[in-house]
Amino acid sequence: MNASPTVLVHAKGLRKEYGSGEGLVRALDAVDLDINRGEAVAVIGPSGCGKSTLLHLIGGLDRPSAGVLSVAGQRVDELSERALAHLRRDEIGFVFQAFHLMDELTAQENVELPALLAGCTPSEARARATALLEEVDLADRARHLPSMLSGGQRQRVAIARALANDPEIVLADEPTGNLDSASAFEVLGLLEGLHAKGLTLVIVTHDERIATTADRLISMRDGAFVDETRLTGGSRGNLSTFAEWERLS
């Protein structure tokens, strides 16, 4: 479907409307977007401009009102509910501002969740979750419930969960929005590490300082792209620059 195998996300004329008649809100309007494999894209813009909406569409959490959208070679706008679920499960990892962990499950179990949903055996899922928690430096918190973790720790669990099924792309909606700068530093460091390993990333943020460290910066206003900047001429940017800056300041 996509001409280039390097294009992971392809959107054309993407539109999303909420409500109808008088109350119609056009959250996204005529958005064209291509994201290559391994690219880190930052999306910024004022509150209510449609950043989360864009992310939800790419992640198959919601369906576009019009336009073409394909992710990892699949037409999101045409998939069945079931196929969308499989897409989210196998190709996409989500990180939310509000963490959205399951309160009744431990950190380990939260990370195992997507793998178990995908049909892994319990031992495979456990091994994978253990490794991921190791990676986000939370091995010693595996048996804790989310309520016993700090915000930064919860977000790291959420990142581990997002990686459970080895997704093609990780979508992060203001991942540091609820965190203090030290925790934000840890989380950004993790995301940078993922990017360095070649994972495709889309990060929505309010914070221009984070944004400038991505490969590409998309500015939005009123549901449309108003500016697109290739920060490092297509090569990888450096998220951790910000992190470093945060740490020193």
Next chain:
Amino acid sequence: MRGRALLLTRLVRRDIRLHLAQAILLVVAIAVATATLTMALALNGVTNHPYAATRAATKGPDVVAYLTSPSQAKPLIQASEVAASNGPYPINSAVLHFDGHTAGALIEGRSEALAGIDRPEVLSGSWVRPGGVVLERTFAEALGVGVGGRVTLNSRSFEVAGIAVTAAQPPYPNLCWATAIASLPIKGGYETSVQGACVNLNFSAEGPRDVGLVWMTESNLLGLASKANPILDYALNIKLDDPAEAQAFADTHTFVSNGPVLSTWEGIATADALLVHDEQGVLKPGALLLALLAIASVAVLVGRRLSEYARRVGLLKAVGGTPSVVAATFLVENLALALFAAVVGLVVGWLASPLLTNPGAALIGTAGAPAISPSTILEVVGLAIVVALVASLVPAVRAARSSTVDAMNDMARPPRRRGILIRMSRKLPIPALFGLRLVARRPRRALLSAANVAVTVMGIVAVIAFHADVNSRVSTASGLTAGGLSDPVVNRDEQMLAVITIMLVALAVLNALFTTWASVLDARRSSALMRALGARARQVSSGLVVAQTLSALPGAIVGIPLGLGLFKATVKSGALPSPLWLIATVIGTLVAMAALTVVPARIGSMQSIVEVLQSEAA
């Protein structure tokens, strides 16, 4: 596959553990409904079995003809359908005295040898002998007399030689009680026959309830007779070639003017069932009442958890759960709880039903535990599964339909501000201010609390109405006959009423406990915040009481018409209870709710503020 199974069981186990109170209440609500259903089903046909056993063991007659003269026997005996017969035995009445009790006795004169048809089964002691009489078992039990005791019949003293049961006459207290029988569709000539015999024997036409059956030797019986008390009746026991023809046989030979009146074995069986029939009259509407109340409880329970469910739907969908997987998690959880509840209900119902269905001493043996047939199990489990399915339906539909984003953000839905309430509350003391704001912030939760209270009050009102109604129906007999004998039918009705009452009240109390508990949990975060801002623990718990009472009041008021409606819907007739009772119910419930809130509120206020504020669930 194993991974998914693990996931399902893990989610179910954790959810149940995290919301143990709700799970318990769900189980209790369903178990109460299924237990009552089990009992009601176990009552069905429970007398048939003992009557059939008694009939077989005593060689019960197919037809009993009550004759006014022995000469009427001949044409009956010679009828072509008749296989065998014995009698006619003389019958007389007497006044029986024992230990301060007075009762009527219908006495049948028998030979000392047991007969071939209707040979009463002697359960203790021995059969009649000169000076020794045998009493029908329920009658003996009501009198409290045993073998070896002495009773007087028309002032003459007799020793009780034995206690026996028969299939030829219905047991005490329905032997002559025409009122009970007239209202029922009784097969056969029973109504006219025994009543006729009773009338002949100078028992009043209304049919006294305190008449029991006594056997003695024929010569003893003739000795009791006198000019003032002549023998007017004779019982002829008949076996037919085909017992199924008893009714037809009775029809052709009854109503000959001044002729014999015939009662069939089917008619007697029905009269036997009266004991249990009355119980069913209490138990069946009671079971329906309980079932409806249980369903209301389940509905409120599920309603309370809908927003929580929505969040779970969103989370599972976001990490890649398909609609069917998400639906399965809810289904498995509710199914597991419902099946567990069904098993509890079956066992409790099975254990409890002998208390209710013990067919009365009139029949051979005690029924023991009534048989729980496969169809009973099927119906009970079916009910539980239906409840589970209904409870899972809403989240399942949401899983399929709802937008994942909306579902997930449901948790984050900001509390609504009700400007007026907030402004009003500003001038109030802190507890009232806090209480009012709690209600204002979470109107949906307040509404659910109100619904819970409404269900509780509904149950209490239904109990009160049910009591008033059953009392008005059975109070004519008051549990004691004129002669001071206990009346097993009324006693059983009251037992039954007690059972239903206990269950309804238990369900109402559990509902109340749950409501207060859930409200306190709902307000955990706000309470912690208030304390973080400097309110004292006592002020916070008082605030919770205010909030609880505020939301409970409309619920309690709505509960009254709901309870009366529920009662009207299950018991067609029935007098309504006095308004005084209803007002007392509302006030009592509110006070109880307030009192019940204090304890969990105090416990909650001892929790660490930090922990509460950090927990994501709040």
